[in-house]
Amino acid sequence: MKFINNRIFLFLAFALLGINLTVAQEILPVTKKDSVKPGAFQGRSKVDGVIAVVGDFIVLDSDIDMMFRELQAQNVPIKEVTRCELLGKLMEDKLYAHHAIQDSIIVSDAEVNETMNKQIDYFVEKLGSEQQMVTYFKKKSIDAFRTELSEMIKNQKLTEQMQKKIIEGVQITPEEVKQYFSAFKKEDLPIFGAEMEVAQIVIKPLISQAEKQKVIDKLKALKKEIQDGSSFYSKAVLYSEDRASGASGGFMKMNRKSQFVKEFKEAAFSLAEGEISDPIETEFGFHLIYVEKIRGQELDVRHILMSPKVTPEALQKAKEKAEMIRTKIVNGEISFADAARSESDEKETRNNGGLLINPKTFNNRFELTKLPPEIYNNISDLKDKEVSKPIRDVGERGEQTYKLMMVTDRFDEHTADYAKDYTKIKELALREKQRKEIGKWSDAKIKDTYIKVNGDYRKCPFTNHWVK
Structure with a gap:
């Protein structure tokens, strides 16, 4: 949502996100160091199957193939990467997602759609077209790709929220920072880069007033067409310049604490359910805002954004x-x-x-x-x-x-110098404490969660105790 008043985008480490798609070729690697026998997978001809179950989630053989293609797309050397290592990473993500659902952590469709649309735009830009994107990721259609990507993003967001919940109470004291730093041998002290x-x-x-008026007039015309029976959803898809929400008909959820710019939030909360605003100006342009549903202090809204031209x-x-x-x-x-x-x-x-x-x-x-x-x-x-x-x-x-x-x-x-670099050393110490907290959580949840690893993958030298 590009009209949110925050220029610092915290992009999460999703399996399909942040990829530099410079190479569009298919690779289903077999590495000699993999503890799973090469016979367990034979490229296109192998039968895709369930290789692991974590709680309510499954991991397919093709999920690992997908991760290899992503690594190759990032030009990451894959010779030393094994299927066992990737399976371990996938199972960790499923464990977090499973318990996020158990703990009633919710990820909204609007949040998922926003991220998904950004990623599809990125893929299309790098690969040339939607069809080339579908072909590269070996999917049957754009709809099939969107469905799978949507589910993957949702699970990754659940993972992110679960990890945040695990470490939200973890704090570090000055004494703990000192102990952390003192534990390093002189030759092992961290090196901070330039x-x-x-x-x-x-x-x-x-922006001239004439250009602003053109946008205001256009939005007023759209409002009248909607009031006369046209779909707000369709108009947002066709005309909104907010690429994040436009593809989903301009849909978003918000409450009083949501980080929207002041003018947008005030306008939205002044509307009755089913009401459409007049054009509202913010630093991002002009908006039509439609309140679709009011749930106490939460709103389901749609909007259309248009910006005057320079x-x-x-x-x-x-x-x-x-x-x-x-x-x-x-x-x-x-x-x-x-x-x-x-x-x-x-x-x-x-x-x-x-x-x-x-x-x-x-x-x-x-x-x-x-x-x-x-x-x-x-x-x-x-x-x-x-x-x-x-x-x-x-x-x-x-x-x-x-x-x-x-x-x-x-x-x-x-x-690293304790006095000069205290803030950085504190960050490292806190990260280490958080890592240990996540490790303790994982060990406990693995024992209490239904987990099954199938076939030759049971022989993998996992870091976690996935094979019980």
Whole structure:
């Protein structure tokens, strides 16, 4: 939902997510190190069957084939990866998902559809078409692929929620951090890679009132057609620019605590069940909001998003403004941080002097080797404190802006130092404590859950005690 007021997207590690699909060829590998006999699977001719059961879930032989294809698509070396290792990972996921359902953890259809639509868009972009995507993943049709992907995403979200629940009460004390660090031998101390802090100033082109009025008029016309009997669902599919919800007819669930922008939330909660709003303006554009169902403090809503278009003249003026700001910074008339606070149109960073937030660590430092490509490409050639020339940027919804970027600080690779790197060491210690907590939970649940491993897979040297 791109109008949610949060630019930090926490993409989860789904089995089919985040894949760099650069190679579209089929591989069903057989590795000599696999403890399952090669005769147990023979490529296309093998009969797909249940190889494991975990609670209410099953694992098919073809699920492992799918994971191998995904690894290959990511250019991950698969020579040392065994079917046994992948089966162990799949069974762990099923264990979490099974107990998430037992604990009444709910994943909404809207949440699943949002993620699924993003992934399908990504696959189609990388592979060329829906048909090529279906062929690559060896599915009978796009509907079959969507069904399987939807189920996989739902299970992965259940897994994620279950893991969060397991560790939600885990905390770390300063004394535990000190004990964790003291346990390292000098030669085994962690090495922290080179890092940098990056700041940016974002200039958005001004949208003319005439362009805004075009969108308002279009949405008002759609509202009248819906009131005259047309389907809101169909109009959202056809016209909404919110790709995440558009394919599902603009559907979303929300409550008072949902992280939606203020204007959208206020408008939605002011409507009666079955009512459609007038066009509502937010930072993402204009919305028609339809309240489909009210359940106490929860709403089932649909919306249609349309954004006014930026004229070439407005874009040119934004570039000229960025150039003027850069000149003042270079001439010493104003600091980059002060310019960001007074001139940047990106409210998430301007109050912090333009400093970007690392979405993985929530601090301002980025490991040099893990910089997002869109950041690295813009700052790789910059010297310290050098201000880039205006950079034209196109966002996920096609919105265009101009950016000025600067590397504000650099930190060389170094061996962990307790005083200087306490925050990072604390994160490592907490992660280790969380890992142990998950391990204890897994050991206990494996004993209490119906689990069965079939055939030669029973010989696998699993880390967990799957074979009872």
